[in-house]
Amino acid sequence: MSFSHYGKLCTEVYDLxxxxxxSFGGDIEFYKGKLQSCKGRVLEAMVGSGRVIxxxxxxxxxxxxxxxxxxxxxxxxxxxxxxxxQADLYESKLQSLALPHKYEAIIIPGGSFLLIDDREESIxxxxxxxxxxxxxxxxxxxxxxxxxxxxxxxxxxxxFPLPDGDTITMESKLIEADFFQQRKVNHLKYEKWRExxxxxxxxxxxxxxxxxxxxxxLVLKEIGFSQIDICAxxxxxxxxxxxxxxxxxxxxx
Numbered sequence: 001m002s003f004s005h006y007g008k009l010c011t012e013v014y015d016l017x018x019x020x021x022x023s024f025g026g027d028i029e030f031y032k033g034k035l036q037s038c039k040g041r042v043l044e045a046m047v048g049s050g051r052v053i054x055x056x057x058x059x060x061x062x063x064x065x066x067x068x069x070x071x072x073x074x075x076x077x078x079x080x081x082x083x084x085x086q087a088d089l090y091e092s093k094l095q096s097l098a099l100p101h102k103y104e105a106i107i108i109p110g111g112s113f114l115l116i117d118d119r120e121e122s123i124x125x126x127x128x129x130x131x132x133x134x135x136x137x138x139x140x141x142x143x144x145x146x147x148x149x150x151x152x153x154x155x156x157x158x159x160f161p162l163p164d165g166d167t168i169t170m171e172s173k174l175i176e177a178d179f180f181q182q183r184k185v186n187h188l189k190y191e192k193w194r195e196x197x198x199x200x201x202x203x204x205x206x207x208x209x210x211x212x213x214x215x216x217x218l219v220l221k222e223i224g225f226s227q228i229d230i231c232a233x234x235x236x237x238x239x240x241x242x243x244x245x246x247x248x249x250x251x252x253x
Contacts, residue, residue: 004202006069009168009190011049013160015075018051018110020083025246027109027142028055030234034140034250035061040104045094045129046112050076057085064101066090094125102134108141111246117183117207123219130223133253139225142234142248146184146210150177167193172206183209213240213247225251 004010023029031052035042038061044053047065049072057063057080065087067073073089080087090099094116106129116122129139152174160168169191176185185207192200211219217228229250232240240247 002203003205005204006072007190007202007204008071009192009200009202010188010204011069011071011075012162012192013168013170013190014049014072015079016160016162018049020050020079021055022051024110026234027246028052030248031107031109031140032056032059034138035105035107038062038104040134041101043099043101043103043106043132045106045108046110046115047076047089048072048110048112050079052107052109053087054079054083054085057087058083064088064090064099064103066092066094066097066099068093094128095121097125097128097132099132101132103132103137104134105138105140106133108139111142111144113141114143114208114210117185117209119181119209122209123223126219126223130225130253135253137253139220139251139253140249142246143211143216144246145243146208150174150179150184152177165194166199169193181209182211183207216247216249220249220251225253227252 035056042061042063044063044065047053047067053063053065065076068091070091073091077089116125133139155171155173158170162168171189173187174184175187185205188204188206190202191198213230217230220228230240231248232238232245234246234248
């Protein structure tokens with residue numbers, strides 16, 4: 001079985017565990033507050049299945065979304081339609097982004113930027129986002145640091161009962177942890193069960209690349225961002241002090 005990229009079973013788990021409007025640590029409220037004065041277009045990069053974009057659309061903002069998973073985009077599109085809303089959604093990797101619009105603001109919630117595990121590709125993605133901002137536009141995103149538990153070969157299993165009575169199990173196995181390269185790789189195995197019978201399965205390579213707090217600020221500055229503000233846990237003015245905090249960047253073009 002080959003590796004999928006945020007495939008059907010992964011998307012079902014996302015839909016279940018990342019519900020529309022579900023705020024993690026106040027992130028949706030933070031992004032909404034930062035964007036409330038926007039009059040132009042806003043882009044949610046790595047939009048996933050719609051947890052964040054839908055409440056922002058409901059607040060009256062003009063948002064587009066982009067993701068490189070067709071399964072995630074299909075779920076996001078369905079959820080937007082079911083909510084009676086409209087948004088342009090694009091399928092693309094950020095490192096090759098070429099959208100028809102410039103944006104007053106671009107957001108990457110949920111630490112999703114860390115999912116670009118090749119360092120050069122992650123920097124190229126930031127360059128493309130910079131190009132897609134209007135002069136004076138802002139990039140707002142949050143990241144996190146890994147939990148520090150790096151026991152290679154360790155397996156963790158989660159069980160997700162679905163509303164229709166089926167169940168998805170997810171087995172996560174740490175394959176690689178490289179502190180020097182600041183990345184780790186897990187292999188995820190999703191299995192869908194119906195009345196004790198396996199009806200679907202998929203494998204996923206799940207990699208994370210993390211950045212030091214000031215390291216990422218220097219990368220943004222090198223790309224051309226002229227003003228970079230950093231706060232912790234979606235609290236403006238709170239400086240990061242610990243590895244358990246979410247680190248939030250607001251960078252202006």
